[in-house]
Amino acid sequence: MLADKILNGSELPEKTLCFTFDDGPGKSSSKNFGPHTLEVARYLKEEEIVATFFMVGKFVKSYPEVVREVKKLGHIIGSHTYSHPDMNKEFNKGKNLVSEFTKTEKFLKKFIDEDTIYFRPPFGRWNIPLSEQINNGLDSNFKYLGPIGWNIDGSDWYYWSSRDKDRTTKCAENYLRLIKSEGKGIILMHDSSANRNFFWAFIRQRYNQSLELLKIIIPVLKRDGYSFISLKDIQFEY
Numbered sequence: 593m594l595a596d597k598i599l600n601g602s603e604l605p606e607k608t609l610c611f612t613f614d615d616g617p618g619k620s621s622s623k624n625f626g627p628h629t630l631e632v633a634r635y636l637k638e639e640e641i642v643a644t645f646f647m648v649g650k651f652v653k654s655y656p657e658v659v660r661e662v663k664k665l666g667h668i669i670g671s672h673t674y675s676h677p678d679m680n681k682e683f684n685k686g687k688n689l690v691s692e693f694t695k696t697e698k699f700l701k702k703f704i705d706e707d708t709i710y711f712r713p714p715f716g717r718w719n720i721p722l723s724e725q726i727n728n729g730l731d732s733n734f735k736y737l738g739p740i741g742w743n744i745d746g747s748d749w750y751y752w753s754s755r756d757k758d759r760t761t762k763c764a765e766n767y768l769r770l771i772k773s774e775g776k777g778i779i780l781m782h783d784s785s786a787n788r789n790f791f792w793a794f795i796r797q798r799y800n801q802s803l804e805l806l807k808i809i810i811p812v813l814k815r816d817g818y819s820f821i822s823l824k825d826i827q828f829e830y
């Protein structure tokens with residue numbers, strides 16, 4: 593059952609963080625540029641951090657080998673719809689959005705060995721009648737848990753669209769500032785881009801620096817005494 597409101601990690605203990613990545617999986621042939629979902633997943637494993645990757649169904653279909661490896665590294669694979677629509681907008685146009693779940697599940701299910709699939713709606717957009725449409729129309733052997741939101745959003749996608757040569761450092765500073773002011777919670781980042789606008793999606797994927805971003809902020813957070821939990825460790829209040 594999906595809740596009728598967005599769930600977040602505001603009940604977490606102080607100085608506790610949970611990493612989540614949206615819009616992948618993606619991979620790039622360039623070492624320096626582009627989405628590197630697998631490299632991100634490997635780095636987090638080295639740092640003993642279990643993250644959740646909310647994946648877009650159409651990319652799971654394109655890169656199943658990346659999903660398999662991310663799962664093997666012990667991370668959680670969640671659903672982020674099949675085509676990444678603004679579901680509020682589509683729902684208001686009269687569309688039935690159940691297929692966004694079923695199509696994703698078709699490609700995702702072999703990588704999920706639990707009975708639960710975590711779900712995050714694109715852009716965090718959700719509403720009560722939409723939750724009823726999905727809960728009534730979705731026939732699945734899995735239990736869907738969500739919609740999972742976030743507490744800390746440093747707008748990484750914005751920096752990856754920028755031409756500023758210091759964009760990664762500035763992005764890291766923004767995340768660190770927000771983490772310090774919030775003190776705890778679920779962190780939103782993007783290991784790729786699924787934006788519907790092709791031009792910006794292309795630019796953001798090309799300049800995605802999430803691996804470099806993590807390599808800056810994780811040592812700082814560890815030094816400052818933060819601890820990291822996985823989404824599975826959070827009790828969500830429905």
Ligand SMILES: [Zn+2]
Nearest residue numbers: 614615714715
């Ligand atoms: Zn997204």
